[in-house]
Amino acid sequence: MHRRLGPMVESLTPGYFALVMASGIVSLGLSLTGYDLLSVILFGIAIGGYVILCGLNLWRFIGYRHAMQDDFRATRRAFGFFTFVAGTNVLGARAGAQQWYDVTLWLLVVAGAAWLVLGYVVPWSAVLGRQERPVLAAANGTWFIWVVASQSVAVAAASLEVVFDGARQPLSVLAIVSWSVGVFLYAASAVFVSLRLMLYPLRPEDLDPPYWVSMGALAITVVAGARIVEMDSAPMVDATRGLIAGLSVVFWGFATWLIPVLVAAGWWRHVRHRVPLRYEATLWSIIFPLGMYAVAGIYLGRADRLPLVEAIGTRWLWLAVTAWLVVFVAMIRHLAIAVFGRAAGTPDRVG
Numbered sequence: 001m002h003r004r005l006g007p008m009v010e011s012l013t014p015g016y017f018a019l020v021m022a023s024g025i026v027s028l029g030l031s032l033t034g035y036d037l038l039s040v041i042l043f044g045i046a047i048g049g050y051v052i053l054c055g056l057n058l059w060r061f062i063g064y065r066h067a068m069q070d071d072f073r074a075t076r077r078a079f080g081f082f083t084f085v086a087g088t089n090v091l092g093a094r095a096g097a098q099q100w101y102d103v104t105l106w107l108l109v110v111a112g113a114a115w116l117v118l119g120y121v122v123p124w125s126a127v128l129g130r131q132e133r134p135v136l137a138a139a140n141g142t143w144f145i146w147v148v149a150s151q152s153v154a155v156a157a158a159s160l161e162v163v164f165d166g167a168r169q170p171l172s173v174l175a176i177v178s179w180s181v182g183v184f185l186y187a188a189s190a191v192f193v194s195l196r197l198m199l200y201p202l203r204p205e206d207l208d209p210p211y212w213v214s215m216g217a218l219a220i221t222v223v224a225g226a227r228i229v230e231m232d233s234a235p236m237v238d239a240t241r242g243l244i245a246g247l248s249v250v251f252w253g254f255a256t257w258l259i260p261v262l263v264a265a266g267w268w269r270h271v272r273h274r275v276p277l278r279y280e281a282t283l284w285s286i287i288f289p290l291g292m293y294a295v296a297g298i299y300l301g302r303a304d305r306l307p308l309v310e311a312i313g314t315r316w317l318w319l320a321v322t323a324w325l326v327v328f329v330a331m332i333r334h335l336a337i338a339v340f341g342r343a344a345g346t347p348d349r350v351g
Helices: 002-010 014-032 036-063 065-073 078-097 101-128 141-161 165-199 209-229 235-272 281-303 307-340
Strands: none
Touching (some): 002 036, 014 078, 014 307, 036 078, 065 078, 065 101, 101 141, 141 165, 209 281, 235 281
């Protein structure tokens, strides 16, 4: 078995923490709507996945450091490392729903440090430091994961601001700064990815699942904005509350508009051009946006008193639950064949 696990760990995609992101956010949605048992089950799966993936990445760093270094230099894969930041904060947000605020705080410390380091290392190693030009040709949906990571920091900080009175000022500043950074990163990523789609040939294989993160990044921006609106009074909060509340509604509307576009892209890829639909790690990049859109509707509807938006989010949640179950079963089957089957398999990379 070790002979089979070794190559799988060596080729482990840096974006596999999207499994944690997807499981954690669907769990949070179920908790918000009162389905506590299902929520706890998915929360347990998210925790288990997080621990296993941390162990596998440590193994990869020690035993296959060259492969991890290659991923940092690969424009199509490097931004997948930000799934660690987002996955950590999604777990923290779900822990906060259990009132485990100390756990949320420590996870925010870990994720915040990783966000700062990766925020400088990844763009430099994968984009600015590359000799090959043009780099724009390699822009893809994974670039939006940087946005998700930034907004996940805002969500965690905003959730804690109402709990830790002594840290209200720094937490409010962190929440609003990371939210603002995420907004500008979304604009930049959208420009780069749009130019890549318009200026370079587009094959069906290029429209892979991470493009759904473009919608998920908007959805988590909405959630972060809704949590900021709910924060207690502080100078930074009072100065921006109205602006963030209004922009959150705008971002929710644009995320809603994007859904038919992404569905049409999937139809073009899999039905018209017959690209096989099989399990790959990047499918979790679809489940997270589905769950995030549901949670965004629930939070925004409650924070801004928009019952229609909350109703849409509540009903959309069951689509996310169904999609999560399908992909989870496919993943278990894929891993069972890879580990115990006749031929060793390797997990697909993000990008």
